[in-house]
Amino acid sequence: MIGKLNHVAIAVPDLKAAAATYRDTLGAKVSPPQAEPDHGVTVVFVELPNTKIELLHPMGETSPIQGFLDKNPSGGIHHVCYEVDDILAARDHLKGRGARVLGDGEPRTGAHGKPVLFLHPKDFNGTLIELEQA
DSSP: OOOSEEEEEEEOSOHHHHHHIIIIISOOEEOOOEEETTTTEEEEEEEOSSOEEEEEEESSTTSHHHHHHHHOTTOEEEEEEEEESOHHHHHHHHHHTTOOBSTTSSOEEOTTSSEEEEEOGGGTTTOOEEEEEO
């Protein structure tokens, strides 16, 4: 059901510094910052030949990423995102097998302008999973 790895998301306490590390130290192509107010984050994408790294920074104290950074002040891997062909069919398949979809269970528009859902980390070995319709 899941397709290719779309990205690995890393929560960072300083978006500008993290982007500079990937760009200047590792030599990666880094996108400009992109505000995602519906998700409470500002993101930067690090483009790699086979996938992307998404750097996440909170937009305010109520952002879920701020809660993550409160527990992990240096930042860290927040989630992995896999592509699916049909997000509604994937959701229904997963729910039918006992997986919990976070929020109201309805897809929201993600940073790439495509429908996304998040799956409870307790159902996936402690890893928050994002599904994005390809």
